[in-house]
Amino acid sequence: MIGEALAGIGGNLQIIFPGGRIDMKKKEISISVIIPCFNAGRYIGPCLDSVLKYGLKDIEIIVINDASNDESGKILSQYDRYENVFVIENKTNLGAAKSRNLGAVKARGRYLVFLDIDTGLETDFLSIAADKFESSPKIGAMQAKLVSKDSERVESGGHFLSPFGFPYEIGVDENEKNWNEERLIFGARSAAMAIRKRVFERIGGFDENYIIYAEETDLCWRVWKLGYQIIYCPQARVRHYQKSSLNARTRYRIFFEGAKNNTANIIKNAPSKMWWMLPLHILGWGFVCLKLCFAGETKMIIWIVRGLWWDLVHLDKLIDYRRRMKINGGNHNEYERIIFGNIGTRQLISKGFNWLKNV
Incomplete structure (x- = not known):
């Protein structure tokens, strides 16, 4: 459940804000794109670039790196120049459902767009x-x-x-x-879903079981x-x-x-x-x-x-x-x-x- 997404994780979660520029308490925006990632280094660039080409006005991209042990972290760090792109680093592998819920907890958008990392x-x-x-x-x-x-x-x-x-x-x-x-x-x-954030919250998000x-x-x-x-x-x-x-x-x-x-x-x-x-x-x-x-x-x-x-x-x-x-x-x-x-x-x-x- 989304309300439990941060519970019990303790020190297993680190949020990286690009260049220290993002304040998650800022006003609501239109769209939050949430993308879980596990050992998918070769797909990160094409996926993020396909979103970025449409601009970042009133939009943020949240990537949840789910304890990848390939080059995913290094590739994601190349996107720290974008003000509204940031990464949640899971120190242990939590799975896609919990990772999506973590992204939703931090999201500021009225609408959530969930993508798989191997999409464009x-x-x-x-x-x-x-x-x-x-x-x-x-x-x-x-x-x-x-x-x-x-x-x-x-x-x-x-x-x-x-x-x-x-x-x-x-x-x-x-x-x-x-x-x-x-x-x-x-x-x-x-892999290609959009949902109202208030609806997502009311129904409890993804079941993390x-x-x-x-x-x-x-x-x-x-x-x-x-x-x-x-x-x-x-x-x-x-x-x-x-x-x-x-x-x-x-x-x-x-x-x-x-x-x-x-x-x-x-x-x-x-x-x-x-x-x-x-x-x-x-x-x-x-x-x-x-x-x-x-x-x-x-x-x-x-x-x-x-x-x-x-x-x-x-x-x-x-x-x-x-x-x-x-x-x-x-x-x-x-x-x-x-x-x-x-x-x-x-x-x-x-x-x-x-x-x-x-x-």
């Missing part, structure tokens, strides 16, 4: 986001059009949930020219519950230079965090009338385990079971979180209509099975 702006996402927020008080968050590294293909146009409770991305690998229509979405990717995976779904669910909308904004175009890939060293984390976090999302956020999703979700993980068993990947099954066991052990805390974050700010019927996307029941079920089949 190809249009003025910041001005577009500010204009959208100011044009409609109902918009609480948005996602830019996220395009793939070496093509004009969409990587993500936002996401919805399948009846099995798993998120599915829309627009994936489609020609980006066919994705120029603004639309409501259930969830936005934190989520190290990777599904933290955006959790956050966006709470945005909808507060009564705000989330939109896909195609005018804002962000290129993603390194799409996440699974390998032997990271795949187990995806299964553990995926089982833990997706299940927790349903327990924490689903309205009582949608509790039918939870047994379907568990059944879905059973199907994944069966598939892994036939593939001889029994070690991955253990990580799925550990993820589900984590939820069971912490069930009282998840239910307490649900009570504390019971937000009654808006029309629940609206987000209950949007949660699965604008497709029919048969297509929804197909989406669920396709996700399971492609794991």
Whole structure:
């Protein structure tokens, strides 16, 4: 939770103000760009330069160096000549969710723009986001059009949930020219997300128990519950230079965090009338385990079971979180209509099975 972002860190946090020029207590500004960074030295320059080319008027950039052990710190120090670019140095690795929350705690902007360090702006996402927020008080968050590294293909146009409770991305690998229509979405990717700061604070920020995976779904669910909308904004175009890939060293984390976090999302956020999703979700993980068993990947099954066991052990805390974050700010019927996307029941079920089949 954002209110706990600085708690318990003690001496593990150092804030570096470029040239000693920045006073975080100065008046509110328009946009705070928040970028977590871990061992991503080669992406820092292209990412920051893509933001800086649109100017720094009424804007600040906050980079959270999450205990990188490569050249990231040295490269970031080259940006100390910019008055509104500064770095938060984590002395221990805290993960993306907590790092984003740390940036948000220090941010002065009315609006927060979250980027991944391996992205680059190809249009003025910041001005577009500010204009959208100011044009409609109902918009609480948005996602830019996220395009793939070496093509004009969409990587993500936002996401919805399948009846099995798993998120599915829309627009994936489609020609980006066919994705120029603004639309409501259930969830936005934190690689290219903008959100009102007051909304972010009211919903508690990112859940810091989520190290990777599904933290955006959790956050966006709470945005909808507060009564705000989330939109896909195609005018804002962000290129993603390194799409996440699974390998032997990271795949187990995806299964553990995926089982833990997706299940927790349903327990924490689903309205009582949608509790039918939870047994379907568990059944879905059973199907994944069966598939892994036939593939001889029994070690991955253990990580799925550990993820589900984590939820069971912490069930009282998840239910307490649900009570504390019971937000009654808006029309629940609206987000209950949007949660699965604008497709029919048969297509929804197909989406669920396709996700399971492609794991």
